[in-house]
Amino acid sequence: MLSWSPLAPHFYNLPFKIYVLLLGICSALKLTVPSHTIHGTEGQPLRLLVDYTFNMTISKIQIIWLFEKPPVSKYLISSVNQSVIADLEFGYKFTLMPPNASLLIKPLERNDEGNYIVKINIHGNGTISASAIIQVTVHVPVTKPRIYTEPPFGVVEKRGNITLKCTVEKGTHVVYEWMKNGNPIETSTNYSFSVNKDTLSIAPVVKEAIGNYSCLATNPVSAMESDVITPTIYYGPYGLTINTDKGQKVGRVFTLDKGEAVQLYCSADSNPPNIYSWIQRAENSTHPIKYGRSLEVAAEKVTQKTEYTCSAYNNMTESQAETHILVIIIPKGLEQLAQKGKYLSPLAIITGISLFLIVAMCLLTLWKRFQPHKVIQQKLQIRPEADYRKAQTISGHENALDDFGIYEFVAFPDPGGISRMSSRSVSGSDVIQGHDFHGTVYEVVRHIPEQQQEHQE
Numbered sequence: 001m002l003s004w005s006p007l008a009p010h011f012y013n014l015p016f017k018i019y020v021l022l023l024g025i026c027s028a029l030k031l032t033v034p035s036h037t038i039h040g041t042e043g044q045p046l047r048l049l050v051d052y053t054f055n056m057t058i059s060k061i062q063i064i065w066l067f068e069k070p071p072v073s074k075y076l077i078s079s080v081n082q083s084v085i086a087d088l089e090f091g092y093k094f095t096l097m098p099p100n101a102s103l104l105i106k107p108l109e110r111n112d113e114g115n116y117i118v119k120i121n122i123h124g125n126g127t128i129s130a131s132a133i134i135q136v137t138v139h140v141p142v143t144k145p146r147i148y149t150e151p152p153f154g155v156v157e158k159r160g161n162i163t164l165k166c167t168v169e170k171g172t173h174v175v176y177e178w179m180k181n182g183n184p185i186e187t188s189t190n191y192s193f194s195v196n197k198d199t200l201s202i203a204p205v206v207k208e209a210i211g212n213y214s215c216l217a218t219n220p221v222s223a224m225e226s227d228v229i230t231p232t233i234y235y236g237p238y239g240l241t242i243n244t245d246k247g248q249k250v251g252r253v254f255t256l257d258k259g260e261a262v263q264l265y266c267s268a269d270s271n272p273p274n275i276y277s278w279i280q281r282a283e284n285s286t287h288p289i290k291y292g293r294s295l296e297v298a299a300e301k302v303t304q305k306t307e308y309t310c311s312a313y314n315n316m317t318e319s320q321a322e323t324h325i326l327v328i329i330i331p332k333g334l335e336q337l338a339q340k341g342k343y344l345s346p347l348a349i350i351t352g353i354s355l356f357l358i359v360a361m362c363l364l365t366l367w368k369r370f371q372p373h374k375v376i377q378q379k380l381q382i383r384p385e386a387d388y389r390k391a392q393t394i395s396g397h398e399n400a401l402d403d404f405g406i407y408e409f410v411a412f413p414d415p416g417g418i419s420r421m422s423s424r425s426v427s428g429s430d431v432i433q434g435h436d437f438h439g440t441v442y443e444v445v446r447h448i449p450e451q452q453q454e455h456q457e
Helices: 008-028 332-341 346-382 385-395 415-420 450-456
Strands: 029-032 037-041 046-048 051-054 058-069 072-080 083-086 094-096 103-105 114-124 127-139 146-150 162-167 175-180 191-193 199-202 213-219 222-225 233-243 248-250 253-257 262-271 275-282 285-291 294-297 305-314 319-330 407-411 440-444
Touching (some): 029 114, 029 127, 046 127, 058 094, 072 094, 083 094, 146 213, 162 213, 233 305, 262 305, 262 319, 285 294
Parallel strands (some): 037 127, 253 319
Antiparallel strands (some): 029 051, 046 103, 058 114, 114 127, 162 199, 191 199, 248 253, 275 305, 305 319
C-alpha cells in the first residue's frame, strides 16, 4: 500500500524537470556524425568526422575521445579550447585540432577496430554535454582469389559431381560471389553453395553446366575477381548428321551427277571428339568401309543407289549414335536441268516427268476407248442423203441399210490400183470399168441387224 508523503509532489515533478533540462540542452548543443559505422583499410589513415553546433554564450569547449573494445576502455586524447592533451601511451597516433572535433587515426591497425566515443562539453552560464559513438572496422584488402576444382580432371555428364572452392591469401570480412559467363549464379537444381558461399557444388553435372566460371571476392574496401576456369564435362554424341559439299540434299537423300565421286563428312556435338566409322549398304550387302570423320568413294566405285551409315562413339561416355544417308546417281542432263531451274531439285524433276507420262498414257487410253465410237455415231447421224446415194451407186445396193457396217479406207495412187482391191471388198457388186478413178474405195463389212432382216421378210 502506498502512503502519502510531503515530499511526494517533488518526486512527481522530477521527471518533468529532467525532460525540460534535456530539451534545453539538446536545443543548445547539437552533435552530428556522417555515419555511425566506418570501414577503414589497414595501413591507411582514417578520419572520424564530427560536427557540432550550439546557440549559447560559452567560455570553454572541451572535446574528449575514448576507445572502447570490451572489456577494455581507454582514454585517447582531449582538448580544452585550443589546448590538446594526448595520452602518452599512443604518442602521435591520434590527432585532434580544436575547435574541430574530428579525430585522425594514422596509420590504422587491426587492433584499432572497435567503438570510438566522442564527448563535447560546453561551459557558459552552465555546462551542457553531447556525445556520439562511431563503430570502426579495420579491413585487409582481398588478394586475387583462386579456384580449386574437385575432381581436378573431367567428369561424365549425369554421372559425376563437381566442387569449386574459392580462396584468398589475404582479406578480412570477405564475401564471395560466383559467376558463370559473367553472370551471377543463383541457387538451383544443379547449383548449391556453402554457408559463406566460398564453395560451389554442381550436382548432378549436365551439359548445360559447361561454361566459364569465376569467383568474385569482396569486402567493404576492396574487390578482386579470379581467373576464369572451365570445368571439363564429358558428354555426347548429340545431333549426329551427314553432309556433303557436292550434289543436292533432300532430307536423308543425296543426289549426285553421274561420274562424280561421293564425298561425305559426319559431325556430332561431343566431348571428347567421337570415333567415327562408316558402313555401306548396297545390293543386299553390308560391310564397313573406313574409320574417320570423312568418307570419299571414287566415281568408278559408286553404284546407282547406295546407303551409307555413319556411327559415332564416345569412349568417355560410352554412348553411340548412328545416322544414314541414301546416295542416288542421276543422269547428267537432269542434274544440269536442275541447276538451270535453280528452284527444282533432281528428285522433283524426276517426279514431275513421271507424273506427266502417267497422265498422258491415261488420257491416250481413254481417248482410244471412247473417241472413235463417238465419231462414227456422229457421222452416221449427220450423213447426208447424197452420200447414201453415192454409196448405193458404188455398192450396187438400192437400200442404204445394206451398206451399214464399218468402213475401211484404202487409198490407191493410180487407176490400176482398183484391180488390186480384194474380191471380198466388192463381193456381190459390179466393178465400174473404164473410168479414170483415183480416190478411195470403201470396203464394207456387211452387217444387217436381225430386226431389220425380219422386217424385210
